[in-house]
Structure formats: structure tokens, C-alpha cells
Amino acid sequence: MDHTSAEFNPWLNAAKRFETAADRLHLDDGMRKILKTPAKELTVAIPVMLDDGRIEVFTGYRVQHSIARGPAKGGIRYAPDVSLDEVRALASWMTWKCAVVNLPYGGGKGGVICDPSILSDIELERITRRYTSEILDIIGPEKDIPAPDMNTNDRTMAWIMDTYSMHKRETTTGVVTGKPLDLGGSRGRPEATGRGCLYVTREALKQFGIPQTKARVVVQGFGNVGGMGARLMAKEGFKVVAIIETDGAVYNENGLDIEALLQHRKATGSILDFDGAQNLSREEALFLECDVLLPAAKENVITSETAPKINPKIVCEGANGPTTALADKILADRGIFVIPDILANAGGVTVSYFEWVQDRQGYFWNEKLVNERLEEIMVNSFYDVLRYSKEHKVENRTAAYMLALDRVAFAIKLRGIYA
Secondary structure: OOHHHHHHOHHHHHHHHHHHHHHHHOOOHHHHHHHHOOOEEEEEEEEEEOOOOOEEEEEEEEEEOOOOOOOEEEEEEEEOOOOHHHHHHHHHHHHHHHHHOOOOOEEEEEEEEOOHHHOOHHHHHHHHHHHHHHHHHHOEOOOEEEEEOOOOOHHHHHHHHHHHHHHHOOOOHHHOOOOOHHHOOOOOOOOHHHHHHHHHHHHHHHHHOOOHHHOEEEEEOOOHHHHHHHHHHHHOOOEEEEEEEOOEEEEOOOOOOHHHHHHHHHHHOOOOOOOOOEEEOHHHHHOOEEEEEEEOOOOOOEOOOOOOOOEEEEEEOOOOOOEOHHHHHHHHHOOOEEEOHHHHOOHHHHHHHHHHHHHHHOOOOOHHHHHHHHHHHHHHHHHHHHHHHHHHOOOHHHHHHHHHHHHHHHHHHHHOOOO
């Protein structure tokens, strides 16, 4: 494998960070083998009749990386480039993410190789229902609880919940999270990941003595996480000076009007040519001097090539895996404070946990309570990682991985090895 493809392989990146943390914790070989190896990997064929009468067979995956601390938890993504390596990496990240914020879950992830942009709603429903029936035996409220991810949403979760319930002959709302509110979803769920990013960024700014109203933020990605993060930060007085999207970026040194920009994109289909902002190239915007850079789109944005050129004090990783393992050292050497993805974007899984709890109780909370409990978990987890970082004299990502590995390894030791 050449250098470039190795840097961008998410499974190899996850493995590298795992080894660094395991070395610092002096984990023995046996424990490393358990923690490294996914507990279960399922590959399924999904035959579907398309709208034109042709039969197509799609491939789907569900990986349960660990169930040591509780049922597996993790999203399902639909994309043409989904691979088993990617799903494995994302499942392991979910294990560490749930452990960092101390949720009683292990990590799971799923994916279907398809291009949703060329499929009708009916075709997507058929794919979802057949995929669900193929993974039915390994999911469930006490086993593995899927959620939305890239190109899936609350409607996808409704189809999964319905298909599962039909097979079980009882309505089982707790089999998925990220559902519509009227089917057992939780208030505050759509905003949760962006809100979590806001809470940890606020605490990071305190470490630099930067007031929120003076904080200049560049957001890469304007979807659910980036759009919601930008919106919430702007409401709290942060100066969101640039938004970067696939077709370019917009910039205003005094801060963008995020609500107006969301309306502009809705009307035009693009963030470009927005009144009161100048268009920039994606690279120009990414390399702007700022207090906070929030990468909130795909993996591998901060690489060995871009890491020397970015200029934030703080990187808050709203996306999964936006920084490659090779870039970690460059950021550390430059003294950039990184809030790693397994902490920064854990707001989504935290409110998913709240949704699962509410479904199992059959009693639902108001949004104020959801947000208060989310803030408590995110802030406590931020300081858990910071303490670990100072105690062990490591940067935040290694500290977060060490904390997560320690918690999962401790659970395994308590349980023992069944033979």
C-alpha cells in the first residue's frame, strides 16, 4: 500500500491511534487483541427490484466492534464508497466515543453500498427494509441500536423500526434512535451533535482566556453538524467568519449572518454569492487565521499536507476522522489544541442514549432537560480528557483514547473471559 492510501485508510488511522494509547497504558497483548478485534462482522446481499423492473443486488454491512460495556451503538450510512474497512473503523470509534462520555454502550456501525442521489424514495425504502431483515438477528434494543448517519435520516429509522416491529409482532421503538418525534424520537436530537460541539468549544476557549464574543470560527461543512453548530455558535455570540462547502466558501471578517445564509442556500442551492460576504476558494477559507476550526463534513480534511497550513488555536472535530494520524503530530508540534472527534461530536450519541432511555421508560423529557443533561455530560467528559492529558503528559486525542481504552479494558477485566 502506498503512503497516500495508507494515510487516508480510516481503519489504519484508528489502529495507529489505538496502538499509541495502548502503549501509554501498558496494555498486555491479550487485552490488545480483544480491544482491536471487532466482535462481529456481518456482510449481507440486498436484492431489490428497482422502479424500472430490474433487479439489483446491493451489499450491506453491520459491524459490532465491542459489546463489553453494553449493546452496540452506531449509525448506518448509505454511500457508493462504503467499505468494510470504513465501517470497522467507524464501529471502533463508536466504542471509544461511548466510553469517553461514559455511556453504557459498545460500538457498532452499518453501511450499504449505494448512491442515494440516483435512487427514488421507494427504492431507498426497499433497500432499507431488506437490509433490516438481513441484519434482524443481531440488532435490537438490548443488542445493537442503529441510528442515522451519512445519507440516512429519521425516515430511514422509521422504516427500520417498522420492519423490525413487523417481524417481532410488537412495536419496538427502542431498536433505533434518531426517529421522528411521533415515533418515540427525542426532543433536541437534530441539534445534539452541533450543540455538543458548542459546549466543548466553549470550555476549550476558557483554556485560552478567549471570550465567546471574540472567538472567530471557521466551519467546514454546512450540513446537520456544521450548519447546526454554526447556527448555535452564532446565537451564543461567536463570530462565524467563514463557511466552507463542496463548491466553495463564503467569508465575512465581522461574522456571517448564519440564519440568512441558511435561507440563501435553501433558495439558491449554494452558499456562494451571499450578500454581505465574499466568495473564497475552499483552500483559502480552510487556511484562514481563526480561533476555532470546526471540520464537520467527511474524513481526511486535515492531512500531512494541510496540517502545516491551517491557522486555528483550537480544532473541534465535528466530523468523524477529519484528521489523519500523520497530521496529529504536526498539530501537536504546532501547539494547536485539538478536541478529538470521539469527544467533540459525542453529543449525537449522548442524546441518542437519552432517546433509548426515554423509549424504554415510555416517558419523554422536555427539550430543556435534554439540553441540560447533554451539557453536563459533554462538559464533564471534556474535563475528564483534559485531566488525563495533563496527568499523562499527552495531547488530547491520545488522552481521549487512553481514557476510552482504560474504561473498556476495565469492563472486560470485571466480566472475565467466557470460555
